[in-house]
Amino acid sequence: MIDSLRSLSEKTITVNRNQYLKVAGSIDTNIYFIESGSLRIFVLNDDDEQVIRFGYKENLIVALDSFLSNRPSGLFIQAIKKTVVRVINKVQFNALLKDETVKELWIKTLENLIIQQHEREIDLLTSSPKKRYESVMKRSPKLFQEIPEKHIANYLRMSAETLSRLKKS
């Protein structure tokens, strides 16, 4: 699935550290395949940033609300470090979906995504910071190698100090 998506792409974008691939209010229906680097998706809660997702090398990153609805999205997508993405637009993607095998894979991918979102929802409702940390550690150990701790702490809704203490214990 990822390989066929990647081969569709005719365009790459380089975003430097802290630059924005997408800002709040835009309609972005592209799928981005991350060749190198890492990105975070966040929303603004009053004036505070809340990270909702990360993407790093060989992941796909999408403003899922815009992608599915063609409507404006409040998400920001920002590079954590210098990042190169391949762009697959929705027209290219829809053409690919005409293939039954690809379509089945896409449904599988969406199913997996729902499971992940479900786990994430439970995590966020888990009151113990320790349990939230352990759950993410178990689910995506690679996250801790790819993403700076201050962003993971935000993602886990805890202070950087709390996360650092949990990692040591």
Add this chain to the structure above:
Amino acid sequence: MESEKLIQTLIEQTRQNMNAVENLKELDTGYLNSRLSENSWSILECIEHLNLYGDFYLPALEKNIQKSTTIPSSDFNTGFLGNYFANSMLPKPGSKMKTFKDKDPIYTDLNRAVIDNFINQQIKLLKLIELSRSKNLNSIRIPISITTLIKLKLGDTFRFLINHNIRHIHQIETIKSHLPQVLTHQI
């Protein structure tokens, strides 16, 4: 033009302005404070000049958008004066503009915080653009900074403000291309 098209253009231009300014964070403070001649602005002074305009326009925009009970119209028709002001902001070779004294930050001893201020102002601006999707870009009017007697259409005020940002970000690129490279310190 279609209102939604204008909104999307304004958002995309603002994204590009933010990205240009995010790149400046990689440069050291000495470089950001250097000037090409005694009377010309440093990079930080260019940004601060934009922030001074933001300090005026963002609250004015917010107040007038929030109190408005208008409904969106599918088209935006630029006003005669608004279009003139907005277009006159775009960078053109050799076009110098007079700076009002209260918007001139020269020799005001600036630090890197002006970069963060600019980014925060742009995030605020994005919120206001988004808010305007549910209001009328034609009938809401915003007074300009030099006199409350002249009011521009909301859509034109956004265009004016964002083109003004583009103008000085272009000026920063010119400064960078003329400053000695040795001062550049890429982290």
